[in-house]
Amino acid sequence: MKIGVFDSGVGGMTVLSELRKEFGAEEFVYLGDTAHVPYGTKSPAQVKKLSADCAATLVARGVEILVVACNTASSLALDEIRAAAGARVRVVGVVGPGVEAALESGPKKVLVLATRATVKSGAYRRLLSASGVEVIEQACPLLVPMIEEGWTDHSVLHQTIAEYVRSHRDQHQPGVALLGCTHYPWIQEAFEKALPGWRVVNSASAVARHLMQHEGLSPSRGPGTVEWIFTDPDAIPAFVNTELQRGKS
Amino acid sequence: MKIGVFDSGVGGMTVLSELRKEFGAEEFVYLGDTAHVPYGTKSPAQVKKLSADCAATLVARGVEILVVACNTASSLALDEIRAAAGARVRVVGVVGPGVEAALESGPKKVLVLATRATVKSGAYRRLLSASGVEVIEQACPLLVPMIEEGWTDHSVLHQTIAEYVRSHRDQHQPGVALLGCTHYPWIQEAFEKALPGWRVVNSASAVARHLMQHEGLSPSRGPGTVEWIFTDPDAIPAFVNTELQRGKS
Numbered sequence: 340m341k342i343g344v345f346d347s348g349v350g351g352m353t354v355l356s357e358l359r360k361e362f363g364a365e366e367f368v369y370l371g372d373t374a375h376v377p378y379g380t381k382s383p384a385q386v387k388k389l390s391a392d393c394a395a396t397l398v399a400r401g402v403e404i405l406v407v408a409c410n411t412a413s414s415l416a417l418d419e420i421r422a423a424a425g426a427r428v429r430v431v432g433v434v435g436p437g438v439e440a441a442l443e444s445g446p447k448k449v450l451v452l453a454t455r456a457t458v459k460s461g462a463y464r465r466l467l468s469a470s471g472v473e474v475i476e477q478a479c480p481l482l483v484p485m486i487e488e489g490w491t492d493h494s495v496l497h498q499t500i501a502e503y504v505r506s507h508r509d510q511h512q513p514g515v516a517l518l519g520c521t522h523y524p525w526i527q528e529a530f531e532k533a534l535p536g537w538r539v540v541n542s543a544s545a546v547a548r549h550l551m552q553h554e555g556l557s558p559s560r561g562p563g564t565v566e567w568i569f570t571d572p573d574a575i576p577a578f579v580n581t582e583l584q585r586g587k588s
Numbered sequence: 589m590k591i592g593v594f595d596s597g598v599g600g601m602t603v604l605s606e607l608r609k610e611f612g613a614e615e616f617v618y619l620g621d622t623a624h625v626p627y628g629t630k631s632p633a634q635v636k637k638l639s640a641d642c643a644a645t646l647v648a649r650g651v652e653i654l655v656v657a658c659n660t661a662s663s664l665a666l667d668e669i670r671a672a673a674g675a676r677v678r679v680v681g682v683v684g685p686g687v688e689a690a691l692e693s694g695p696k697k698v699l700v701l702a703t704r705a706t707v708k709s710g711a712y713r714r715l716l717s718a719s720g721v722e723v724i725e726q727a728c729p730l731l732v733p734m735i736e737e738g739w740t741d742h743s744v745l746h747q748t749i750a751e752y753v754r755s756h757r758d759q760h761q762p763g764v765a766l767l768g769c770t771h772y773p774w775i776q777e778a779f780e781k782a783l784p785g786w787r788v789v790n791s792a793s794a795v796a797r798h799l800m801q802h803e804g805l806s807p808s809r810g811p812g813t814v815e816w817i818f819t820d821p822d823a824i825p826a827f828v829n830t831e832l833q834r835g836k837s
Contacts, residue, residue: 374634380825381623382820383822385820480736480737571630571634572631
């Protein structure tokens with residue numbers, strides 16, 4: 340089985356990493372559109388066009404499943420990606436599986452933490468509200484730059500997260516917090532520290548489970564392979580280099 | 589006189605603002621390439637291509653002077669911009685004027701604060717070293733996102749600046765700090781606070797002075813005009829809206 344993982348940059352590597360844990364024997368193709376990252380600040384029209392182009396690249400490599408590991412693309416461009424991918428390729432975004440995982444414990448409220456663009460798109464709000472839960476949203480635009488700076492356990496990061504979640508933590512009983520950005524699994528522990536008692540769910544592991552439960556993929560162990568494609572190979576943040584080397588070996 | 593100001597995003601508005609203070613009667617055209625911001629993470633080849641495209645757009649509007657208010661473009665793409673602009677248009681980058689301003693007080697050392705891409709380009713280092721001064725460089729990649737978040741006087745910003753400058757402040761006598769990023773004039777005071785005794789120079793006001801001293805522009809007062817062009821009008825950070833409205837009026 341050939342599985343494509345598409346992201347605007349390197350954040351989708353958290354999704355790839357979860358997929359490789361579960362489906363270790365498969366062939367993966369990772370496409371990071373680093374020439375155009377970030378999608379989050381771009382207009383919907385541009386995100387749709389760029390996403391469709393990337394989908395076409397992955398389809399040309401023969402992928403049978405296309406995982407859209409980018410929240411912005413999953414929120415804004417899933418229809419365009421499906422059209423570009425054609426009927427034979429199964430397309431799975433991160434928003435749906437993330438919402439499934441958040442709803443699993445039957446919460447009354449869900450706090451969504453994401454980039455500004457993802458919050459603005461309303462994708463998580465729509466899906467969660469349709470299930471009757473109350474949705475609280477918090478845009479956290481500084482966290483991706485801090486993660487890419489390698490400040491994943493830095494006092495500035497902890498202070499920034501504390502500032503983002505403070506009012507929600509003070510106003511609400513502990514509940515479910517859904518990390519709606521593929522970079523955030525890298526700082527899952529920092530969120531757990533800032534939200535004591537909350538169940539912190541991320542969409543990276545949710546996607547792996549979704550593929551097992553809804554797309555019939557069987558868990559496997561094995562060496563597998565990853566082919567890496569970056570639309571601008573010079574524009575990869577330094578902090579992922581180790582991960583990339585490991586992925587390549 | 590029609591003056592074009594080009595930046596990858598909104599940072600160049602600090603340069604435009606200084607130019608309007610000095611040359612208030614002129615016609616300005618501001619071009620922010622918000623569809624492709626940030627340039628700082630892109631490859632040199634891509635920066636050259638995008639910059640040449642933007643120069644062509646401004647030349648088509650009839651500008652006679654083209655101010656490249658983007659440090660990345662000034663560092664990497666000045667030749668391509670000159671080629672695209674043609675012989676009749678005078679092209680002025682921010683790096684040269686910034687260096688002139690830093691050298692004015694005859695310092696032995698200059699601390700350059702900029703984005704990672706600008707530091708990596710070596711543009712400031714080359715020009716400053718050629719004048720025989722010692723160059724210290726510090727990349728500050730988190731400051732632009734914080735400014736765009738509106739956290740211009742936030743404890744997280746002050747802590748981040750303190751962290752970036754601490755070792756330089758401890759190791760060196762107070763000297764000249766050159767802000768090599770067009771966003772940084774918005775937080776000039778925060779830098780001055782973090783570097784007591786240092787002379788903090790920014791390239792925005794340096795460009796205005798350069799146009800007077802080397803390009804023969806005469807100071808003027810008057811209503812003037814600004815035409816705003818954004819390659820993605822939906823991708824303008826909220827924090828500049830007030831400034832934009834004021835600029836428009």
